[in-house]
Amino acid sequence: MAVLRRLLRVPPLQAWASASEGSLATSCLADRCLWDRVHAQQRPSNVPTFDWFFGYEEVQGFLLPLLQESRFACLPRVLDVGCGTSGLCVGLYTQSPHPVDVLGVDFSPVAVAHMNSLLEGGQGQMPLSPGHPKSHLCFRQANALNLVRVAPSGSFQLLLDKGTWDAVARGGPPGAHQMLLECLRVLSPQGTLVQFSDEDPDVRLPYLEQTCQGRTVTVQQLGPFGGITYFAYLVKDIH
Template structure:
């Protein structure tokens, strides 16, 4: 959580925010959509068209690839990234994964979704070529706490949450548990949900286990990346 708030402060200052602390983005609730609309509307640091909290696809791919290569016989691995924002994670999955994937990024910020769809359509000089000829990539506006408009139960083989629980829980634990419940609802019983965070397992695991009866929850340490250690919290059903 410290890394997420730290990145938010850096992005805010880089974008030129000069308001008093009481009205700045850095002091706003991370569960508030208005904050993210404002943040995603600001110029991104450097020249990159995307911006990643924590880390990007390159750092996560060693963990992700074993799950992605287990492509179901019926078609590509269906992947959902909840709270995708303007992260490059979905694009990395689409352009760099050598296995067939059908990737959907959802976010409640229409500003973020419009930006990512613009890149997908060739905006800012982007030319996206799939890592596998049958792979697909889409973006959709949706609240991760209500995925009914997105998919039926058990639809996705892999669900990713990179910092979304961390943001939602700032609005209260019930909202975070609703997010987790929806992620597990749309996850195939043989699939995996992965939450990426810098929050310590001693703090996080009791809340995750309480909110996921019937699922096995484990944790793997990642990094350090830029001096910060992260954790991948994995939810798995029947394997």
């Protein structure tokens, strides 16, 4: 799958991640122990988060309109599934001018502990401050294939998946299919699921259209970022 090539194309300045290349090249990306080892590696003090693919800054112009378009009656809930130590949740929480209730989940307890520490002001950092006084952020450990403990059905207006489905798919089609069904379960009727990936639309779209019957599936090209073109696959209610 194309995601493996992208994960291994780490910019030289991000030396923290380069130490993981050997493990990523020879391991199953759906293996929690692999990601525990990756997230446990010592990182530079000035790099509290790390993003595969791209960071919040590159896609904030894409994300913020999604929070506005429906003018949700309540505080919009955002789920970042497989958040790792990405800055996507952090960016939404600290920079969004609109109020958001953000939950980041990951199956790696190492990643979740790191992000909660960052949120609370550990690791020599200042506590994170919301971009809007009503915004909220938390991180919890959960498996993307079973989110029952953290996400009741229909409870999120925006669900973000940045490469997580790609990684789960490395473990086989059954797990990938279960993850997509679980994402659809927790999505509110008027909500939007966004899968960020480098996988070609000719491959991804037929699968999403078949699995997400009753919903519209569209794709938007992003980037290039660092010379790489990505895609945002959007799944919404058909009405």
